[in-house]
Amino acid sequence: MKKFFAVALGILTAxxxxxxxxxxxxxxxxxxxxxxxxxxxxxxxxxGICVFAEMSGRIAAVSGRATFDLVRERxxxxxxxxxxxxxxxxxxxxxxxxxxxxALALQLVSSVSEVLIVPFVAVLVWLVLWRAKFSVLExxxxxxxxxxxxxxxxxxxxxxxxSHLAHQWVTVQKPADEGWNTWAYxxxxxxxxxxxxxxxxxxxxxxxEERWTVEDLSVMRANVFIGFPLGGLLSLAIAGCTAxxxxxxxxxxxxxxQVGLPVAVxxxxxxxxxxxxxxxxxxxxxxxxxxxxxxxSLAQYFGWQWGKYVRPDRAARFHVVLGLVTVLAAAVxxxxxDPILVTELxxxxxxxxxxxxxxxxxxxxxxxxxxxxxxxxxxxNTLGVVYLGxxxxxxxxxxxxLVWTRMGA
Amino acid sequence: xxxxDGQLDAVLHLMDRxxxxxxxLMVCKVxxxxxxxxxxxxxxxxxxxxxxxxxxxxxxxxxxxKLLTQWRRLGLEQADRDLxxxxxxxxxxxxxxxxxxxxxxxxxxxxxxxxxxxxxxRRHRMNDFLEMTVxxxxxxxxxxxxxxxxxxxxxxxxxLLLTGLVVGRGRxxxxxxxxxxxxxxxxxxxxxxxxIHRHSGYLSxxxxxxxxxxxxxxxxxxxLAPLEPATAGDSA
Numbered sequence: 001m002k003k004f005f006a007v008a009l010g011i012l013t014a015x016x017x018x019x020x021x022x023x024x025x026x027x028x029x030x031x032x033x034x035x036x037x038x039x040x041x042x043x044x045x046x047x048g049i050c051v052f053a054e055m056s057g058r059i060a061a062v063s064g065r066a067t068f069d070l071v072r073e074r075x076x077x078x079x080x081x082x083x084x085x086x087x088x089x090x091x092x093x094x095x096x097x098x099x100x101x102x103a104l105a106l107q108l109v110s111s112v113s114e115v116l117i118v119p120f121v122a123v124l125v126w127l128v129l130w131r132a133k134f135s136v137l138e139x140x141x142x143x144x145x146x147x148x149x150x151x152x153x154x155x156x157x158x159x160x161x162x163s164h165l166a167h168q169w170v171t172v173q174k175p176a177d178e179g180w181n182t183w184a185y186x187x188x189x190x191x192x193x194x195x196x197x198x199x200x201x202x203x204x205x206x207x208x209e210e211r212w213t214v215e216d217l218s219v220m221r222a223n224v225f226i227g228f229p230l231g232g233l234l235s236l237a238i239a240g241c242t243a244x245x246x247x248x249x250x251x252x253x254x255x256x257x258q259v260g261l262p263v264a265v266x267x268x269x270x271x272x273x274x275x276x277x278x279x280x281x282x283x284x285x286x287x288x289x290x291x292x293x294x295x296x297s298l299a300q301y302f303g304w305q306w307g308k309y310v311r312p313d314r315a316a317r318f319h320v321v322l323g324l325v326t327v328l329a330a331a332v333x334x335x336x337x338d339p340i341l342v343t344e345l346x347x348x349x350x351x352x353x354x355x356x357x358x359x360x361x362x363x364x365x366x367x368x369x370x371x372x373x374x375x376x377x378x379x380x381n382t383l384g385v386v387y388l389g390x391x392x393x394x395x396x397x398x399x400x401x402l403v404w405t406r407m408g409a
Numbered sequence: 410x411x412x413x414d415g416q417l418d419a420v421l422h423l424m425d426r427x428x429x430x431x432x433x434l435m436v437c438k439v440x441x442x443x444x445x446x447x448x449x450x451x452x453x454x455x456x457x458x459x460x461x462x463x464x465x466x467x468x469x470x471x472x473x474x475k476l477l478t479q480w481r482r483l484g485l486e487q488a489d490r491d492l493x494x495x496x497x498x499x500x501x502x503x504x505x506x507x508x509x510x511x512x513x514x515x516x517x518x519x520x521x522x523x524x525x526x527x528x529x530x531r532r533h534r535m536n537d538f539l540e541m542t543v544x545x546x547x548x549x550x551x552x553x554x555x556x557x558x559x560x561x562x563x564x565x566x567x568x569l570l571l572t573g574l575v576v577g578r579g580r581x582x583x584x585x586x587x588x589x590x591x592x593x594x595x596x597x598x599x600x601x602x603x604x605i606h607r608h609s610g611y612l613s614x615x616x617x618x619x620x621x622x623x624x625x626x627x628x629x630x631x632x633l634a635p636l637e638p639a640t641a642g643d644s645a
Binding site for chain 2: 075304362366
């Protein structure tokens, strides 16, 4: 029974923790402009993150090594450092977007300018990173993030023409007023939002934090293969809601308020309140995860003690990094830069940075030196190689599309 | 599996690995290795080196040089600025996916000695040995040192004896390990990397006639043998 609860808790937090500011904004934007014609990208991205996370989680459980240990071991210190710089830049960008997302969500509640809220959010994030136990951080915020299920309820309440939505999805029915280049740009953005590199840094390092062993492999797989796809369904529900409510009105999503609008239309004040709770929990949870991921990556490259399973003074350098990145994020956000803009950039650059960490993980997942008999089977390798191709194409196309479409304008 | 029970490749299995103490607390990375050259022509790994003065030279090139100058400039008054931290090979209990030490993290790191070792031995760093040019007796180039095969001597826990060299053309991807074992998937990557490294081979240390440290040149008495994976210990 205890085991059942552990599995259920893991799955629930995986669902609640799946959606972050990138998923919220990108799915809402895509839904309002393209309907569900990009729905298959979410499916491809979710399966991709499952494949990636399962491999890195398995490596963490069997060998005790997290992502950036492997990056340095397999690419050497020189390439590893370049990789670290690029991955950290993208994760930092995501971190700034998440902290800004928390501030935007609180702005919707309080009507106080988000610039004034940012310092308080930064202090809160830092306190959580410093004081809160790892399990508390993961479970509480993950469970509260489940409030976003309100989007699924809202979509059902809106009673859309389901066959039309399904048709749009299956036949990739792009609206006639959008070009294929913007369609491709948003495909890459949506892919980057679903497969963000920090998710894997956090997932594998979290496995080491929680001291997974070979016995935990089945629980880990349940979390990944049940929790992530259900989280992906939440993403689709967000896109569906904006497609139904905002699409016909030709409203494009530029603020977090517009992301919440369909829920207000469908379910009124109560629904909006639940959605706002979900926004705060999802972005705060992701802010903690991205902040930790920056610290994890840096500490793993240089071999410093890291993790929340030791006292902060034992992992002093790790906690100094966490403090510094929080200050940096606050400093960037108080300039008044639009967090939604930062989010849009972060999901595209996520797609660019993905191959850097994906390739070393795929190689080590095949190395019996690390994994013994738990190396990739035929299915994992087929999917692994297919996704190596998909990730490569998305990474190569991301920046040209960004320039060509002027950020999807 | 304890790699120290059998053969291992220094770069593939030991360099850049995480060092943890007896309780699993993290100590450092294996930033470089101490390589001892003895009077009788044998070479052995005697210590793990860590810290910026071991890591920065490995970046190589102009950036590495600049960083090293900067690193020195930040502590001009320190006489031991260029000496990395050292952990003796004898302190390593087990080598798996990480390097597990016998003792606790407290006070484990000591500066590498700058006094010359006893009995005519010379102290080097693995990084200075890697990428040396390997030539045959006629002077024709065979490649460069990509990795170094080492093994524990029976009854001798303090050092890992060098038994051979992995020699290749210095193309990318050697650290992935596919050049040494063909059975590791995924098939596509394996085929690609093995194709890139098709010229790589193995040179037994007994076939090396001369090592010119200043000229960075190794002379071999024989052609390269086919490259086989390092055989792990029996207690696997």
